[in-house]
Amino acid sequence: MRSAAVPSESRLIELDEQESLELLQKHARVGRIAFVSGGKPALFPVNYMAEDDGIVFSTAQGTKLSALAGGAPVVFEVDDSTAMEHAGWSVLVEGTASEITDEAELDRLRRGPLKSWAVSAAEHWIRVTIESVSGRRIPAS
């Protein structure tokens, strides 16, 4: 057991990059972003939009923004599951977060379809570049 990374009984199926990106772009609206803040883990759900060059979401002023605005390494995750069937999929993105400050781009985003569900006046926008993406599926048993 000691050297086995994944036991042979695993039901996990690895998804390729294209499948993972499609799930990220089309099949989820809420994801979770994890980062390091003051040496400790931090994790928040966000409603997001996946564009060609990254993941975009808006947020209010606060701890989350402070930690993410300046180019922090992050992991972004989306998943969906069916408890009855013990089945589901998940996609993980590794990337770098930074605040969007370009006025033309901010204007485009503010007029776009993505509104924060929580904060109607959230004026700060974060982009996460997608440096790597991976996905896994557990089929219905």
Next chain:
Amino acid sequence: MRSAAVPSESRLIELDEQESLELLQKHARVGRIAFVSGGKPALFPVNYMAEDDGIVFSTAQGTKLSALAGGAPVVFEVDDSTAMEHAGWSVLVEGTASEITDEAELDRLRRGPLKSWAVSAAEHWIRVTIESVSGRRIPAS
């Protein structure tokens, strides 16, 4: 705007500890655990069980286990949402992860209802103590 942690337009409703624990214990099967590994953020979905004294899940040998087994600070998150209504809830737990090594307890867990969806022979069990729990709800608009 600069000093406002949450703008007044926020639709977020804070849940109390009891409501948050109930959502954690009864209304979700899949959560996400975030931790720091080698100075970088890490995040994985897990199917879990919430017991009185913490959150329990099983995992295979590997990076995740190595990072979590020895008493790592973690954030654990569950959520549910309805995209149509831009509504949902989330619960965040801050705690400490450690591997369960007590044989009587392992025996109880192995015979219990929680099976890893991914790995049928996952022999390592992690407990996350609940040091703080908080929750938020966004009502349907």
